[in-house]
Amino acid sequence: MQETVTGYEAPETLDGAVSVLQQHGGDAKVLAGGQSLLVLLQQGLLAPSVLVSLKRVLELRSISFSPSDGMQIGAMVTQAELERSDVVREHYAALGEAAAVVAGVQIRNQGTLGGNICHADPTADPPAALIALGATLELVGPAGKRMLPVEDFFRYFLEVDLADAEVLARVLLPPPAPRHGSAYLKHRLRHGDRAIAGVAAWVQLAKDRLRIESIRIGLSGAGSTPLRPVPAEQLVRGHPASEELLAACGEAAAAACEPLDDTEASAWYRREMVRVLVPRALSISLRRAGSPAFR
Amino acid sequence: MKTRSMEATTETLMTLQVNGRTYRVTAPMQALLIEALRDHIGLTGAKYGCGMGECGACTVLLDGEPVCSCLTLAIEAQGREITTIEGLDRGGVLDPVQRAFAEMGGVQCGFCTPGMILAAKGLLARNPSPSEEEIRLALSGNLCRCTGYMKIVDAVRVASQEMGRAE
Numbered sequence: 001m002q003e004t005v006t007g008y009e010a011p012e013t014l015d016g017a018v019s020v021l022q023q024h025g026g027d028a029k030v031l032a033g034g035q036s037l038l039v040l041l042q043q044g045l046l047a048p049s050v051l052v053s054l055k056r057v058l059e060l061r062s063i064s065f066s067p068s069d070g071m072q073i074g075a076m077v078t079q080a081e082l083e084r085s086d087v088v089r090e091h092y093a094a095l096g097e098a099a100a101v102v103a104g105v106q107i108r109n110q111g112t113l114g115g116n117i118c119h120a121d122p123t124a125d126p127p128a129a130l131i132a133l134g135a136t137l138e139l140v141g142p143a144g145k146r147m148l149p150v151e152d153f154f155r156y157f158l159e160v161d162l163a164d165a166e167v168l169a170r171v172l173l174p175p176p177a178p179r180h181g182s183a184y185l186k187h188r189l190r191h192g193d194r195a196i197a198g199v200a201a202w203v204q205l206a207k208d209r210l211r212i213e214s215i216r217i218g219l220s221g222a223g224s225t226p227l228r229p230v231p232a233e234q235l236v237r238g239h240p241a242s243e244e245l246l247a248a249c250g251e252a253a254a255a256a257c258e259p260l261d262d263t264e265a266s267a268w269y270r271r272e273m274v275r276v277l278v279p280r281a282l283s284i285s286l287r288r289a290g291s292p293a294f295r
Numbered sequence: 296m297k298t299r300s301m302e303a304t305t306e307t308l309m310t311l312q313v314n315g316r317t318y319r320v321t322a323p324m325q326a327l328l329i330e331a332l333r334d335h336i337g338l339t340g341a342k343y344g345c346g347m348g349e350c351g352a353c354t355v356l357l358d359g360e361p362v363c364s365c366l367t368l369a370i371e372a373q374g375r376e377i378t379t380i381e382g383l384d385r386g387g388v389l390d391p392v393q394r395a396f397a398e399m400g401g402v403q404c405g406f407c408t409p410g411m412i413l414a415a416k417g418l419l420a421r422n423p424s425p426s427e428e429e430i431r432l433a434l435s436g437n438l439c440r441c442t443g444y445m446k447i448v449d450a451v452r453v454a455s456q457e458m459g460r461a462e
Contacts, residue, residue, distance in 0.1 A: 003325060031368075034367065038365075039346070043346075055371065105361055107436065110362050
């Protein structure tokens with residue numbers, strides 16, 4: 001590995017981190033869990049001279065939840081912590097299930113939610129779940145704080161809407177809705193591989209428990225960024241849940257995605273797996289929401 | 296093979312707690328934990344397999360949790376308890392997991408073995424009686440080209456049974 005790093009900073013506050021990043025400009029890279037950054041460093045794809053670690057910014061490590069305020073997850077919370085969290089499992093199942101299938105246990109023990117989001121691999125698992133769960137990102141930078149719906153953060157393959165010296169601070173999830181259910185399903189060859197296709201679904205049933213009042217879908221492996229197939233959601237919203245409706249939703253989601261062709265899978269195959277997995281993820285979500293038609 | 300830039304690299308002094316002992320290492324700021332362990336301290340049990348966190352041959356324990364030492368900066372491992380394969384035996388007496396791997400045929404070439412054993416140790420510390428599914432999931436970050444995994448899984452199960460009996 002070419003040795004380019006001559007500075008390592010570990011500020012203890014978020015403002016401190018922003019200042020250090022401003023100071024060093026393009027020479028600096030944020031270091032979260034390092035499970036993506038250190039790969040790029042070893043491959044010579046990045047050559048920062050300064051690493052700004054967020055490990056000592058304790059406020060970024062917490063998870064807080066209340067039924068009225070929802071959940072706030074600090075960017076430095078690890079995948080393992082999300083996987084093991086009872087609160088995440090109970091109220092935001094898709095996120096716990098996504099975190100549990102990120103790579104292997106070694107990666108999950110150090111890899112962070114914030115780092116995963118900012119790395120913006122379109123085959124990553126947590127972003128799809130966050131899209132389905134309606135997450136908002138809290139970004140902090142020299143100009144102050146701004147909030148962004150998670151699906152608006154991803155610009156392109158490995159590219160996100162982060163301004164200079166801006167840091168992803170927290171991920172906010174809305175309060176759990178009544179009669180809701182969510183799930184994340186991932187298709188890959190071996191456990192721990194990146195997704196060939198990943199589908200996160202979230203539904204809320206109407207009071208009659210027959211109609212789907214609200215729905216969100218997040219897709220992994222379906223484009224150059226994590227995707228939200230809005231036309232597929234529109235097809236379903238307000239209608240009674242049925243196998244036929246779910247199948248149509250799968251078709252619409254497959255039509256809405258533009259998967260990448262690569263050595264892991266062809267675009268055709270990724271699209272096909274989206275078509276298959278969307279109804280399955282919806283079916284599980286409906287069961288969890290208490291739909292009598294899906295037990 | 297390392298290449299060096301025109302300017303002098305910034306080496307830094309770091310203090311690492313490995314297997315209960317304190318080591319003072321002078322290494323480049325961006326040195327990986329696996330480089331510190333193998334090249335500076337001389338503990339070559341952890342293997343450099345892929346450098347990408349996909350093979351698990353570099354697995355060590357950080358405060359008891361399995362991590363890839365190829366994706367850990369040595370400077371960030373300071374203040375943590377690092378356990379390598381060399382730290383498992385007690386005065387030459389093998390750890391139950393080590394002994395089970397040896398007795399059950401879970402070792403062929405041995406390259407994946409240190410990482411496999413440490414990943415198994417991490418599992419058993421959290422879950423002393425794992426199911427086969429749980430064993431396979433916990434070891435899914437460790438690749439083996441020789442054994443086909445069956446005897447590795449058997450070894451972990453036998454070790455968990457032995458450790459359960461010993462309590």
